[in-house]
Amino acid sequence: MSPAKTSHVTGPLTLDSPVTALRGVGPRIQEKLNHLGLRHVSDLLFYMPRRYIDRTRLYPIGSLRPGTSAQVEGTIELTQVKYGKRRSLLCRISDGTGALTVRFFHFSKSQQNRLQRGMRIRCFGQARFGAQTIEMIHPEYQLFEANESPAVEETLTPVYPATEGLQQSSLRKLAAQSLSILERAENGLTELLPDALLEEFTLPDLKTAITYVHKPPPDAQINELIEGTHPAQQRLAFEELLAQYLSLQRLRRATQSRPAMPLQANTDVVDQFTRSLPFTLTRAQRKALAEITGDLGKEIPMLRLLQGDVGSGKTVVAALAALQAIEAGYQAAFMVPTELLAEQHYRTLQGWFDAIGVEVLLFTGKLGNRERKQLLETLSTNRRCLAVGTHALFQESITFEALRLVIIDEQHRFGVHQRLSLLEKGKQGDIIPHQLIMTATPIPRTLAMTLYADLDISVIDELPPGRQPINTVAIPTTRREEVIERIQRACKEHRQVYWVCTLIEESEALQCEAAVDTSEYLARKLPGVKVGLVHGRMKAREKERAMAAFRGGEIQLLVATTVIEVGVDVPHASLMIIENAERLGLFQLHQLRGRIGRGDNRSDCVLLYLPPLSETARIRLDTMRNTNNGFEIARKDLELRGPGEMLGTRQTGLPELRIADLIRDAKLLPRVHAAAHMLLKEYPDRVQALIDRWLGPATRYSKV
16 A cells, blocks of 8 residues: 655644654655554654664774774775676775775665775774775764864664665654654653552653664763663563563463363273373472363363473373363364474374273365365264364364364464464354464563463473483584594494484475485484484374384484474484574473483583574583573573574564563562552453553454
8 A cells, every 4th residue: 555645744843743744754654654653743753762872982903803893084095886796885994993894785876986085084894804904794884084083972772673775864754753752742751650650669760761762962971871771661571571471461361361262071081091190290290290180170261371391291281281172072284383293293192092992083274175074074073072283273164163262382483373263263153262272482471471471381390200401512623523423333333213303494395304404414424324314394194104104113313393393302312413503592402302201311402503603502502411401491581692692582472672682671560460460350351451551453463
C-alpha cells in the first residue's frame, strides 16, 4: 500500500501530530518511518537509542586494536579504487602515530572526488584487521580542510535501530524535533505509572527520563549510559518490562476466564501404566506430575510450562498427563517442531500406550490422501486416542471429537498464535482445552516468569539415575585425521557414532550437500565401518529407515545435519563429532550433545572447530568442555546472546524490546511483577494504555 500524502499541518505541532509534519519527512521517509511503526511525533519519543557512541574524544590511530570502536582523525595520504571480486574505494589516512585504511564497498564518483589527498578526515567505526593496515569499513566520517579541526562532540551520540534507507543522522534530527515539541507541549506525555509506584521504586518521571536518554547532557555518566544502567534508562526499561509482563498476564486472564473440563483419571490405569515403564520416575518428575494433575482436575484451563534439561524425562510426564485426559474420556494432542521428532514421539508413545488400548495417531505434512483420510476419521470418532504431529495438527481440515489437552514440545519454536490456533481445535462452546508447554531450554526462574508470564512453571531439575556425564573436548580441524582414528577405535569397541554437519550458510540445500559429501568422505576413510546419512531433504521414510538402522546397530557411524538436534534417542550412541562447532550457539551445541550419553557407556563429544576462534566462540567451547549442566549452559548462552536470539524472539511471539535487556535488567523483574499486580488491582484503566505505548498491536492475540 502506498504511503499517505504528506500532511500539511497548520498551527503548532503536538505530540499527536503525524510524522509528516516534521521537517525532512517526505513520502519516502514517511514510508520508512511507518514501517518501523512510527506514525506520530510521540512514537519517535519511544523509539529508543539501541546504544551510544563516544565521539567526545579522539584516539591515536596507533592505539587502535581490532574489534574496538573509536573516533580517529588523520590526513588523507592516498585514495584509490581497488578492483577484484568486489570493487571498493580505499582511503589511506595517518596521524603520525599510525596508518588506517578506510574502505567503502558502496560509493559514488562525487564521494571519491571529495576524498582528496591532503584533506583532514574524522572517522568513527570499528577497527578490524586489513591486508596491510588496520581498517574501518563504511565508517561515519566528516571532511575538513587541512588547517581545520572542529571541536569534538560534547555529549554521547545516540544510535537508533535503523532500517534500510533511513540514516542515523535523519533519525537523530527527527528525535531532536520531537524533543522540542515535548518541551513546548502543554499536555505532555501521560504518566501512566502511579505516583505511589514512582516513589516506592524511586523512579524519575517519564519526561525527564525520555529527554535524558535521547539527549544526554554534557555531564552525563558516560559509562552508565553505555552499559544501560543509568536511572533514566532503568526507569524506561522498568515501564517496558511492565508492559511486556502485563500483556502476557492479560493473555493468561483472558484464557482462564473461559471454563475447561476437569479431567479426573482412573488412578488404577495410571498406576498400571507407571509400573509398566522400564524405569522409575525421579523425584522431580513425580513433583511436576503432581502439579499437572492438580491443574487438570480444575474447571479452569491449565496453562503450565514444563521446563527440563535435555534427557530429564519430560516426555513420560507429558504421556502421563495425556493418559489422564484419555482415561477421563477425552482426546489429547502432542505438537512438536519437526517430523523426525514427531516420528520418534509416535514410536515411543505407541510402545507405552499399546498395552492399555490407547490409539496413537501420527500427523505430519507428508501424509498420503488415503492415510490422512483414515486418520481424520479416527480422530473425529475415537475419543480414546492421542494425536502426535507437527504444526499440521492445527490445519483447518483436522477436526477433533473431544480435544481436552494440548501438549506442545519445544515451545520456543512455535509462536503464540500457533499455540492459540491449536487451542481453537478443542473449543466446544465456551470450554477450551488445558495446555502443557514443554521446553528443554532451562532459564532462570525470574526470567521464565517474565518470558512466560501467562504460564505456571514446573521444573524437572534432575536427570534419571544412570545417566553418564559426557566428556567434551575441542579440537581444531587441522587434527581431523586424529578424530577419524578415534572413530575407528570407537567402532571396534562396538560404540556408535554421530558426525554432525552444521550449517554452512543459511541454505538447507548447501547443508544437505555438505552432509552427503562428508558421508562419502568418511566412508572412504573408514573402510569396514557402516556409514549412514540423515538430512532435512530426505523423504520421511528414508530418514526413518536410516534412523531405524542406526538404532538397530546396522549403521555404526551416522552423518547427520542438525535435524537430529531435538529428541532423537539412540541409547547405544556414545561418541559425537560436531563439525564447525564454533558456528553454533551454546544451547544448540548442548541440545546436539544431549543425543549421546543416554546409555550405560562412557560418552564423548568432540567439538571440531576452524581456527582462529573469536572470543565469543572460545567462551562457548570452553563452557561446553567445563559443564554438562543445562541450566549453567543456558545462563551463559543468555549472557552471550540474549533471550531474543537464544529463544528466537520472533518465533516466541514476544516483541523486540526497545530499551530493556532481560539479562542486564533481571534485577528489576521482581519489582516489575509487584508493580503489575498493583496496576491490575488498583489501576486497571491504565493497563491497556501501557501495553499500547510499548508493544502496540503486536499483543492483540486472537481470542480463544
